[in-house]
Amino acid sequence: MNDRKKLTMEEKKIFFDFMRGTRQLVQDTIVHKSVRKSRTQRVLQRVSSTQREHSYYFSDEFQPVLASAGASRYLRHGVNQYELNKLYRGYYTPEIVLDLHGMTQVQAKQELGALITTCRQKHLYCSRILHGHGKHILKTQMPFWLAQHPLVLAFHQAPRQFGGDAALLVLIELVD
Structure with a gap:
């Protein structure tokens, strides 16, 4: 209210009659947090x-049927047999390498999921996984985990120049 218009006594009386029986509100301050997350x-x-x-697909209980004799290999149904032969002969050069030396099975599963994610995002078709010899834990589990994943087209024991029987070459399906 500005100073130019002053209330008369009668106007003040009317105002207080209207306000009789009311109480003053207590102002509570509510601070709203930003819903938007940072980048x-x-x-x-x-x-x-x-x-x-991606780690969801790697079960330790599921045992797919894989070739027991010879090198570790797998070919998804519907993929040309020639792709597996090209892997075996070293036709594909790995575009990315995952080294699992010294990792536990849980860590290896997480890294394998990250590898497949990276391959999809960066459109990398062939990857090399170094599981090593060690106690043969990762070496025996890796083919079972890879065969479970729907984006793995094929894998084969790597040729000597890419790590031999301590590594696998893997073909990943590129999804647009």
Whole structure:
């Protein structure tokens, strides 16, 4: 109210009659937090959810039927046999390498999921996984995990120049 218009006594009386029986409100301050996440939080959430999606496929209980004699190899149904032969002969050069030396099975599964995610995002067709010899734990489990994943087209024991029987060459399906 500005100073130019002053209330008369009668107007003040009318105002107080209307306000009789009321009490003053207590002002509570509510601070609203921003709903929008920062860019780094969104990127981290997307990466972790993608890794969770890919690690879901790696079960220790599921045992697919793989060739027991000879080198570790797998070919998804519907993929040309020639792709497996090209892997064996070293026709494909790995575009990315995953070294699992010294990792536990849980860590290896997470890294394998991250590898498949990276291959999809960067459109990398062939990858090399170094599982090593060690106690043969990762060496025996890796083919079972890879055969479970729907984006793995084929894998074969790597030729000598790419690690021999301590490594696998893997072909990943590129999804647009």
